[in-house]
Amino acid sequence: MDRRQLLSSGATLALAGPLASRAFAAATDDARFALVILRGGLDGLAAVPPYGEGTYSRLRGPLALGAPGSDGSVLPLDGLFGLHPALANLHRMYGDGQLAIAHAVASPYRERSHFDGQKVLEAGGTSPETSDGGWLNRALAALAEESFGRDAIALADSVPLVLRGPVTVSSWAPSRLPDTDEDTLARVREIYEATDPALAAQLTQALNARGLAGDAGMDGGLRGGGQQLAPLATAAGRFLAAADGPRIAVLESGGWDTHANQGAAAGTLAQRLQQLDNGIASLKTELGPIWERTTVVIVTEFGRTVAANGTRGTDHGTAGVAFVAGGTVAGGRVIADWPGLGERDLYEGRDLMPTLDMRALFKGVLGEQYGLSARALDTLVFPDSSAVAPVDLA
């Protein structure tokens, strides 16, 4: 039985027995969601190469990966698409039916600025001007209204746009500074409460997160920092697994803007992909059995040019890939209305043509896993988006 069908029928709530209650719980209280934003523009044709396309090797030139079976070759998916060889853990998840890949996907943004691209992706509108906080914060508000509130956490020094808005969220990044004593903290809080409620709310959230982190044994051993995703993914897993922890986490990773010498089976991009792959594997490990109730969505602001540029890299493009992983996902498939790589198939003659709106993936997760109504999704979370139907992910 499909979870959405189950939810949409009031009668199912009356069903006795473990199936109904478990399914209902999965769709409301217990679901976990992690959003991973790859900043800089992941080259979708490098991560998930359509090696079965006749023109693929010629167009990609020095960036092309070999067909399965050759040295440094792609990991096969379905005959047309493969995975970059650095994504071995994701490939295993695909085989286990726990990874779906959306290709030729893009946000509604059609220019080529990182910053506006990320703004549209995170704000959830159709242009960079309409940026009234992030869609995930509005989803938190809608959830609080429709069922009950959930906490969210940003695994970062600052809260990314996607989580900004009226609902207070927490943030956490490893700290080396000694703790402030309780008395001083209480006095600081008193000043904040008297003069600056916004800072007071942030301080409360931070202390709660710090408490959880302490409980989960994260006070030490999570250095690594920098651009390594795995330590943050490990922390995210522990937060999401904690009994009274947040249910939604946002992670970020930079370094995807591969204009020059991005490499093919090995090289700069391969290393970044390897770190992503390790990060997702760490998240799964930390979550343990909770992985079965978890959805992980990995997105980037845009794809890159189909052809390699003059410096063995790729320039800013349009459509790219997104990954949806986790125990909730009906995986082992590539979701794509594949536009092809022929000259006339390309967007403006240079980029992969977008055929799927990225918001359809987000709507799929929020509808299936959290039971958010279509009305909330179409009007509040992603304003004026009723034309964008959710993708069936579960």
Added chain:
Amino acid sequence: MLTQATAIATNRFGTGAKPGDAERIGNDPAGWLDAQIGPATAQPAAATRPKSADVLSEIRELRLVRQAAQAAQARPGGQQAAVDPAAIREFGQTIAENYQAQASSLYATAIATDAPFRERLSLFWANHFAVSADKQPIGAIAGLYLDEAIRPNVAGNFRDLLRASIQHPAMLLYLDNQTSIGPGSLLGSRANQGNRRVGLNENLAREILELHTLGVDGGYTQDDVIEFSKALTGWSVGGQDDGPAARLGAMAGRLGIAGDTGAPGEFTFRGAVHEPGSKTILGRRFGEDGVDEAEAVLDFLAGREETAHFLATKLARHFVADVPPENLVAKLAETYLDNDGELAPVYRALIRAEHGWREPLAKYKTPQDYLISAFRALDQAPPPNQVVALATQLGQRPMTPGSPAGWPDIADHWTSGDALLKRIEWSTTLGATVGDRIDAVARLDDVLGEVAGTATRNGVRRAESGAQAIALLLAAPEFQRR
């Protein structure tokens, strides 16, 4: 006691109040700011700093040594004994040492300066023309770039600031322009005949249009980006016969084309990779003119209304409010255009406008603002070898915005619970080291003055120790904002 206007002059327009500012500034805070907008004076420390060209040359030598050592190591049965492991390490160490020195120098200058408005303007423009030290070898020269390209031009004409920034090796290397090759250039056409694929890299052209001049809504198209990147081909850095550019050098050698002749680490024009012919950008035709061609494009862009509006918006956002008042933006843009891009009149219009003097706490400090202002308030200097670790811990590793857009200039990016808690923790640590020597109640009047609210005043006065009083002063909401 600082008046509200003096507190705004020092904390918002400057890098933070120091004890004694009330007397130094007197009753004309706007005049005090105005007096700082003069021609460039030599920075005291600048004379002793190395030149970026020398640092780049040194790094190039070390990279060659490292490559040779690595090659020897990799050779089967190679001469392991002959390889000096120090030679391999020295390359990375030299970059790291330069980075550490320049990061701590950036902090030391901003903490010690007697011209804090001018200093803030320098840091503002360095962030506008951002390079990021997390890309090699930018880390070794990012602070020198500030000294060489930004500081001398901060109160001059925007055209000169634009040209100096774009032509600096830090910018050219950061945005990959040394690798961009005109497909129809001497080297490009010969190479492409031979079935190699070489061509343009759009990175620098796009970011100049989007981030340095017109702004993302400035009306340019993808075709404009490509045409501009053609005009920029050849703008390069001398001595780039190592690293990623080695391929090009070798190719030029094979094709019998004169390779790189520029002085190592200096701006150079490589005619062999310059795309010939005229280029059309925003409807304006630029005739083939070698190195001068892209300069003409930059001058053209600097004079556009879109550029005036974009720069005015960023200045107003930095100095007044995250959402800047439209009439102020219009005033600054008009001043810019009326004065042909001269920046001093724009700064004067900014400090003479009432907008910046209304809300004393409209801007949230970045971690860098916060740390610098805290050290100024306490008359302390951080140990040079701790600056990077400290700033990183508070969420802003020096000179690494990680993107050519620079660090965000809005509160939403910097306000997070975790970041706030780390500021409080650091305040406590610092309070513990100086709390027995500084009278926090008097210091509150010296650096926040009339801006400090009752709760903060009472908190500091009733603290159980000098250490706690300093911690509360630095943790106070009024100290998080400017």
